[in-house]
Amino acid sequence: MKTQCLCANITYSTLRGRPILVRRLKLSNFRNYAGLDLCLGRGVTVVDGRNGQGKTNLLEAIYLMAIGRSSRGAADRQMVRSGAFEDFLAHAQVVGEAVTSSGGLSLQVDLSAGERIPGASGEAWHEAQRVQKTFRVNGVPKRSSDFVGLLKAVMFAAEDVDLLSGPPTLRRRYLDILTSQITPGFAREAQDYQRVLTQRNHLLKSIRERAAKESELEFWDVQLSIHAARIIDARLRVMNALDENMDPIHRELSGLNQTLSLKYSPSFETGHYEDVRDLSKMMLDGFREIRRREIGAGFCLIGPHRDDFSAKLDGMDVGSFASRGQARTAILAMKLGEAQLIGERVRDKPVMLLDDVMSELDEDRRRHVFDRIRDYEQVIITTAETDLSDVMGDLPVRRISIDAGRVVASG
Structure with a gap:
């Protein structure tokens, strides 16, 4: 060859x-x-x-x-x-x-x-x-x-327009990729969480089939709550910073005085928490509260693997109600805000990769981008x-x- x-x-x-x-x-x-x-x-x-x-x-x-x-x-x-x-x-x-x-x-x-x-x-x-x-x-x-x-690196692709309207797994993936690039240790934390989650799911299924004891869950509940809290906290910190960056960019791209914001939706009630330990305790309490349901299901029902986030335009859910043009502008603002955030958090600006996105934009937005x-x-x-x-x-x-x-x- x-x-x-x-x-x-x-x-x-x-x-x-x-x-x-x-x-x-x-x-x-x-x-x-x-x-x-x-x-x-x-x-x-x-x-x-x-x-x-x-x-x-x-x-x-x-x-x-x-x-x-x-x-x-x-x-x-x-x-x-x-x-x-x-x-x-x-x-x-x-x-x-x-x-x-x-x-x-x-x-x-x-x-x-x-x-x-x-x-x-x-x-x-x-x-x-x-x-x-x-x-x-x-x-x-x-x-x-x-x-x-x-x-x-930051990737812009034409199919990104479906990010906010597609399944939650797309948004979790997007947020975890960004968090991995600017938060040391996050990628390993996510791997550890997945490893413990797999073990806990296997145990829940075994308990449901009466092949294991319910008391065995306590150890895995504690372990999973620790990793889950670290992941959620890191995601929230990154998302809040991204939220600050993207709104002024969106106003510039759209030419409209509309507020674009992000909202994180955890799979369990967190409320206000003081630190990661506090969040971990909330997660552990959540596991104990729904233990019977999880055993019946045979898998974990709450945690960062089931969380989501949404974008709001003056309070309107972009994924559900925005036009395709509005969604595209919102995504561009997110991506440009992402690039700005990476540049702020690390010493190097990211490589900018734009995959045939210019053809999707009118001349004014092309110029702004x-x-x-x-x-x-x-x-x-x-x-x-x-x-x-x-x-x-x-x-x-x-x-x-x-x-x-x-x-x-x-x-």
């Missing part, structure tokens, strides 16, 4: 003293990319091409290095190029060389399947095979919780359009054209 290399014409001498977030991206068997070695510079890069050629996949690879999972919520095996499953061992790899204010980083994600089942077709194996995902930082193996958030993002160190925009001069003007822009998983033009 020949890897396409496009780094020869890019230099960084003029960028000394200014951090570049992703300066090189290498892909092997990732989505529709058999092999690619691409250098990226500071400023704005526009990636164009027809739909279905691999523009989104390029951004997904970069975002994978930031959050450790697909930006589209896809299963890991879906990120492995289908043709790779014709080989005895299917393996995909994403490697990024990043520069931040704290120094250089080599970030690596490997997606590896087991040995091919004798006689199975590549397509059948692709559909059935589980893929193991591993992480390395500067060549050293890392747990996912220690990998997530080393590279900061671009005015907000143009000062970030690195902005990568995908588009099916060939001309974005209405918002970019004479700003220097690097252009990359993608066709069938290959860069066919770069300049």
Whole structure:
């Protein structure tokens, strides 16, 4: 397999003293990319091409290095190029060389399947095979919780318009990704919570089937309440900060004097709490109060895995009652507020990844969005359009054209 290399014409001498977030991206068997070695510079890069050629996949690879999972919520095996499953061992790899204010980083994600089942077709194996995902930082193996958030990135995608109207799992995922990028230890806390939740659910089911004693729940109730309180508290702190950022941005984008706010909806009554210990006690009391119901159900009925949040526009629920245009503007304000928040909390501004969102906006909103993002160190925009001069003007822009998983033009 020949890897396409496009780094020869890019230099960084003029960028000394200014951090570049992703300066090189290498892909092997990732989505529709058999092999690619691409250098990226500071400023704005526009990636164009027809739909279905691999523009989104390029951004997904970069975002994978930031959050450790697909930006589209896809299963890991879906990120492995289908043709790779014709080989005895299917393996995909994403490697990024990043520069931040704290120094250089080599970030690596490997997606590896087991040995091919004798006689199975590549397509059948692709559909059935589980893929193991591993992480390395500067060549050293890392747990996912220690990998997530080393590279900061914000992804804007056309399908984000459904974030506020879709199922709660989308909103929990969004909030946890943001919290992981700016709250040290949150990713590991979330993993610990999931581990304890799985154990407690198994015990609840066993008690329901009279294969375990109810008294065994007390230990797991305490453990889960501790992790749950830390997660909820971290989410609330991040959401409150995001709430402050997004309202003025929304007024600017919409041109209207309307208040955009966020409301967290826990799955149990919390009320006011003094600290995480206080919140943990509330959670523990909640477990004890609904114990009979949980045993009957055979799984945990309350906790951050069942929480939600909503956006309100002058008190109106955006997810339920806003027009598609209003929802899109609200989401843009959230994303821009997210980028601002990351820049406020850490030393590096995030990489800005915009996946074909400009085509969804009118000229005025396009200009407002671009005015907000143009000062970030690195902005990568995908588009099916060939001309974005209405918002970019004479700003220097690097252009990359993608066709069938290959860069066919770069300049």
